[in-house]
Amino acid sequence: MTGLQQSYRPADTSAELVDMPIGMLLAQRCAQHPDRVALVGTRHGTGERVRLTYRQLYTEAVQTAAALSHLAEPGRSIAVWAPNVVEWTVIQYAAALAGLVLVALNPVLRDDELEYALTHSGAAVLLHADVSRDYPMAEVASRVTARIPGLQRISLSEDRWRAPDTDQAMALPDVSPDAVAMLQYTSGTTGRPKGVALTHRALVNVARLTLETADARTGAVCVNPLPMFHTAGCVIATLGPLWLVGTAVLIDRFTPAGALEVLRAEQPDVLFYVPAILEALLAVQRAERPPAPRIPIIMGGAALVSPELIDGAAEVFGATVLNLFGQTELAPVLSMTRPGDSREDRLATVGRPLAQVECKIVDPASGAVVAVGEPGEICARGYQQFVGYLHDPAATAVTVDADGFVHTGDLGAMDERGYLTVTGRLKDVIIRGGENISPADVERQLAGHPGITDIAVLGLPDDRWGEIVAAVLRAVGDPADIAKNLVAQAQSVLAPYKVPSRWFVADEFPVTPTGKVRKFALRDAILRGELREL
Structure with missing residues (x-):
């Protein structure tokens, strides 16, 4: 579309939406291409690398769906807490077939964070790995679930999350495309993560349209080093290959050298990335100079991507x-x-926006659509938007306006062709290597130390991660000793990626007339070298 006068782009309706739940799509692919390789990855616990055909994947998913159906009724939530193992994908499809809501959890969550997500989601079952990167997940899961009445805990090392008899598939329910398929926890500005409810229709069609828009071929081999608990990993990089009757290749623990070996062996059509991953792959490939794998399509984002990275x-x-x-x-x-x-x-x-979604840029203060080229908040409306924040209608109402547009909290501009440029964020969220981090959540965990009168957590630009977490203290006593104690405290209660990696001290905090800390002013002072780093 050309000739836009306002920063509004209507939905492109040239591509029709498909109307099926996730489980039906998997069943169709199994029936059409049973012997094609669907999934490559590592088994939990054994480290065995396996290649599952569509028939094998569907059989395992049906067995698991039958077992889960005895543990939770359709519409209930089950949680998966594991790294990128084959079982994650099997459980994802099984939950879809059984009409259950999959709660996707970060495998580095600490006790308090895991307990909150399980309690808030009302999960009936927790399926968990035993260990991930030396983190004793089984021990943590045992402690946490003991405090939640009625929650069933099952290790992926056990057999009872699979039923041996696939004939039980006949009892699986009909699932509506408009049913909620997944609950994703995402950090906002107000502390505790919010539960984002997403439908089967949203997930299937976004995955399909993203891969089709990328011109990925039918049968594409797609390598996924992204964490499965994020939508990029379990939606685009999982359901996208499913739509294409392709192969999803899981990298269970990312290292640049190991990922390059997988890329050379699998000869992929598509690689999914966030900037930190792509930068690491480029650095090792350039340093070691073995034959570089040829990768027709590399797609991703999650932070501003530098021209040097794209060109490289x-x-x-x-x-x-x-x-x-x-x-x-x-x-x-x-x-x-x-x-x-x-x-x-x-x-x-x-x-430009994908098909079937409207987009507008609005003045953050008035909500009015701005002229082409003018900056404002990016908003979108379409089939794929979330149903709402679980148990939080007030937050949902703040995010979705009266016309049904989702306000992203990101600032940008739209040109006359409908192309978007992202310039910053309205909301106070740190994005470190694709992970959303709420400064308020980190501040809440660190508040109360007797040696500080105030603490402000903010994001600082970083070449590798996009942003890193930093903390600024107003201290009474030795700031260096206080920071050391706070680091230990943070490491005990926060996932590692949330722990501030840089610490600064200030005599006073700049504040607004209402007393709110002006974090952008603190950030600018750090970048100008005006605050002492501990």
Whole structure:
């Protein structure tokens, strides 16, 4: 579309939506291509690398769905807490077949964080790994679930989360495409993560349209080093290959050298990335100089992607690098660059919205749509938007306006062609390597130390992670000793990626007339070198 006068782009209706739940799509693919490889990955506990055909994957999913149906009724939530193992994908499909809501949990959650998610979601069952990167998940799960009445805990090492008789599949329920398929916990600005409810229709169609817009071929081999508990990993990188009758290749524990070995062995059509992963792959490939794997499509985002990174991946891997933009509440892709876009558009924009979604840029204060090229808040409305925040209608009402548009909290501009450029964020969220971190959540865990009168947590720019977590203290006593104690405290109660990696001290905090800390002023002072680093 050309000639836009306002920053509003109507939905492109040239692509029709498909009307089926996730389990039905898997069943169709099994019936059509039973012997094609569907999933490559590592088994939990054994480290065995397996290659499952569509028939094998569907059989395992049906067995698991039958077992889960005896543990929870349709519509109830079950939680999966594990790294990128084959069982994660099996459970995802099993939950879909059984009409259960899958609660996707980060495997690094600490006790308090895990207890909150399980309690808030009302999960009937927790399926968990025993260990991940030396983190004793079984011990943590045992402690936490003992405090939650009625919650069943099952290790992935046990057999009782699978039923041996696939004939029980006949008892599986009919599942509506509009039923909630997944609950994702995402950090906002007010502390505790919010539960984002997403439907089967949203997940299937976003995955399909994203891969089709990328011009990925039918049968594409897609390598996924992204964590499965994020929508990028369990939606785009899982259901996308399913739509294409392709192969999803899981990398269970990312290391640059190990991932490059997988890429050379699997000869993928698609690699999914966040900037930190792609940067690490490029650095090792350039340093060691073995034959570089050829990767036709590299697609991802989750932070601003530098032109150097895009050009570097194109040069080293021979790839078309596509930049995606969105958020969990949009399941998760709103817009993306296309293979046919100009180099300038691929380097400087996040492309155009996917089909079947409207987009507008509004003045954050008035809510009015701004003129083309003017900055404002990016908003979207479409089939893929979330149903709401679980148990939080007030937060849902703040995020979704009276016209049904989701306010992303991201700032940007739209040109006359409908291309989007992201310029910043309205909301106070730190995005470190694709992980959303609520500063308020970190501050809550660190507050109360007798040696500090105030603490402010904020994001600082970082070449590798996009942003890192930093903390600024107003201290009474020795700030260095206080910071050391706070680091130990943070490590005991927060997931590692939330722990501040840089600590600063200030005599006073700049505040608004209402007393709110002006964090952007603190950030600017740090970048100018005006605050002492501990």
